Amino acid sequence: MSSTVVEIVRQAGEETEVLGRAVYEHPLVVRLCHWLNAIALFVMVGSGLQIFRAFPSFGTKIPQKDLLHWPKAFAIGGWLGGALQWHLTFMWLYLATGLVYLGYQLFSGNYRQVLFTHRDVPGVWPMVKHYFFFGPKPEQHEAYNPLQKHAYTTVIMLGMLSVLTGLAVWKPVQLSWLAWMMGGFHWARLLHFLVMWGILAFVFGHLVMVLLHGWNNFVSMWTGWKKDPEY
Amino acid sequence: MDQEHDNNDRIEKPEKAEKPSVVAGDSKPADSVSAAPKLPQGMVERRDLRTGVNEAGFSRLSRRELLKVAPVLVLGVFAVPSLQEPLLRRGLGFSDWASKQLFRRRHLAPTFRDSELTPFERFPINDYDVDDPGVIFENWTLTVSGAVQKPGEYRLAQIQALPRIRQNTRHVCVEGWDVIGRFGGTRLSDFLAMIGADTSARLVTVGCADDYYESLDMETALHPQTLLCYEMYDQPLTREHGAPLRLNVPTKIGYKQAKYLTDLKVTNVLDKIGYWEDQGYSSFYGL
Numbered sequence: 001m002s003s004t005v006v007e008i009v010r011q012a013g014e015e016t017e018v019l020g021r022a023v024y025e026h027p028l029v030v031r032l033c034h035w036l037n038a039i040a041l042f043v044m045v046g047s048g049l050q051i052f053r054a055f056p057s058f059g060t061k062i063p064q065k066d067l068l069h070w071p072k073a074f075a076i077g078g079w080l081g082g083a084l085q086w087h088l089t090f091m092w093l094y095l096a097t098g099l100v101y102l103g104y105q106l107f108s109g110n111y112r113q114v115l116f117t118h119r120d121v122p123g124v125w126p127m128v129k130h131y132f133f134f135g136p137k138p139e140q141h142e143a144y145n146p147l148q149k150h151a152y153t154t155v156i157m158l159g160m161l162s163v164l165t166g167l168a169v170w171k172p173v174q175l176s177w178l179a180w181m182m183g184g185f186h187w188a189r190l191l192h193f194l195v196m197w198g199i200l201a202f203v204f205g206h207l208v209m210v211l212l213h214g215w216n217n218f219v220s221m222w223t224g225w226k227k228d229p230e231y
Numbered sequence: 232m233d234q235e236h237d238n239n240d241r242i243e244k245p246e247k248a249e250k251p252s253v254v255a256g257d258s259k260p261a262d263s264v265s266a267a268p269k270l271p272q273g274m275v276e277r278r279d280l281r282t283g284v285n286e287a288g289f290s291r292l293s294r295r296e297l298l299k300v301a302p303v304l305v306l307g308v309f310a311v312p313s314l315q316e317p318l319l320r321r322g323l324g325f326s327d328w329a330s331k332q333l334f335r336r337r338h339l340a341p342t343f344r345d346s347e348l349t350p351f352e353r354f355p356i357n358d359y360d361v362d363d364p365g366v367i368f369e370n371w372t373l374t375v376s377g378a379v380q381k382p383g384e385y386r387l388a389q390i391q392a393l394p395r396i397r398q399n400t401r402h403v404c405v406e407g408w409d410v411i412g413r414f415g416g417t418r419l420s421d422f423l424a425m426i427g428a429d430t431s432a433r434l435v436t437v438g439c440a441d442d443y444y445e446s447l448d449m450e451t452a453l454h455p456q457t458l459l460c461y462e463m464y465d466q467p468l469t470r471e472h473g474a475p476l477r478l479n480v481p482t483k484i485g486y487k488q489a490k491y492l493t494d495l496k497v498t499n500v501l502d503k504i505g506y507w508e509d510q511g512y513s514s515f516y517g518l
Contacts, residue, residue, distance in 0.1 A: 006282045008285070008286055010285060010286065028299050028300070032300060032303065054407055060408075061404075061408040062353040062355055080405065080406065081512045084512065085320070089326070090322070173341070173481065174334060174335060175333075176340070176341050184341075184401075185409050186409055225292065
């Protein structure tokens with residue numbers, strides 16, 4: 001794993017004092033995709049929940065047993081038609097940023113930064129001990145620790161699943177093979193809903209970690225440069 | 232943004248950007264790296280060259296990189312009230328265009344076994360106004376107009392004289408629920424042939440006894456599963472399900488399956504798309 005590193009220095013006469021280091025962690029394409037996708041995801045979830053409000057169930061229409069009453073205040077679009085407009089507009093941004101991100105990661109090789117592989121497996125348990133059982137902090141050698149890689153790899157797969165299940169719900173006839181793989185329209189809709197909660201669970205954990213890791217970490221997603229990384 | 236993988240070369244980015252503020256590693260050849268100042272602990276290996284930048288230089292570098300992410304702000308246009316609606320209409324229009332591209336004339340909607348049918352009494356009755364607009368069956372005719380060779384009034388018997396199709400297909404409501412129903416009727420394409428419709432026209436529109444109205448693109452109208460439906464579950468349509476004649480279009484969303492038909496027109500011009508579409512729902516909504 002290599003990345004651009006600079007030393008932040010102060011020069012006094014002939015002496016050069018090293019104040020700290022900064023690593024260029026997030027390429028521009030990744031940063032752009034991250035924030036555009038974050039906005040798209042926000043709209044997709046908000047409008048999706050408003051769409052769900054029109055039939056908040058995964059059972060039969062007759063009789064109808066509602067699963068939960070999602071408050072309108074936490075939904076986007078105001079009504080079913082409005083929510084569908086948001087959903088069917090922002091899905092293109094969601095898809096495009098996802099595809100550009102995946103393409104960039106693959107072709108640039110930057111995917112190694114986030115992709116969880118068998119090499120990361122031994123590092124999982126020490127990290128779990130550290131996060132959840134007050135274990136010592138394992139030494140960090142790269143931008144993401146094994147648990148982070150696991151989380152990012154999982155959410156990227158969930159993102160792809162959200163698109164596939166969404167396509168099956170939107171086009172259960174033209175893409176009938178896709179809907180069939182999910183057990184038909186009805187199950188695809190349930191899966192689409194569950195995948196959303198999976199992504200939201202990630203987002204929750206992600207935001208908690210962002211809060212815990214402080215300002216330099218947060219800034220790095222905007223500027224690309226992380227000051228004083230732990231590795 | 233490829234410099235970060237270029238660890239064998241000089242790291243150009245900060246140098247180029249901040250030439251005046253670069254104070255170390257500026258002009259050293261790669262083999263003098265050993266002379267670089269001692270590094271903090273726990274650093275990544277394979278560092279052939281180190282570049283120093285002063286604090287002000289780093290701030291400038293950060294700001295420049297931050298500005299490059301500024302295009303994200305473009306999405307703010309969706310927060311402008313006067314722009315929001317036209318933008319969303321356009322987004323929906325783009326999705327409709329994509330739907331149209333995905334539509335395949337010969338691709339059939341999945342059909343189901345009788346055992347998979349939703350029981351008739353559990354097939355929802357959806358309407359925007361009344362369950363029964365009080366059609367008087369004895370007087371009922373379908374008024375045909377537009378780009379057809381034989382416009383006029385058509386009786387149900389004339390429609391029923393055409394080959395009857397029965398199909399078990401999924402009915403998907405825009406709200407999200409779905410049922411599998413058994414529908415019987417005549418292919419709209421057969422009826423269009425009978426009335427001598429100009430199938431190069433873009434649209435088939437229908438009007439209903441309850442003032443509901445709908446439109447279908449010609450490709451969908453000609454689809455082999457698109458029916459002028461007069462039967463459900465092998466029985467004549469009941470009033471609340473749209474007697475005497477309704478649309479059954481398994482390749483379309485539920486609100487396209489207009490009930491209590493009274494008028495049918497073949498046309499290229501559309502002043503109104505459909506009851507729900509005109510309130511903001513998708514015009515094409517092909518499944």
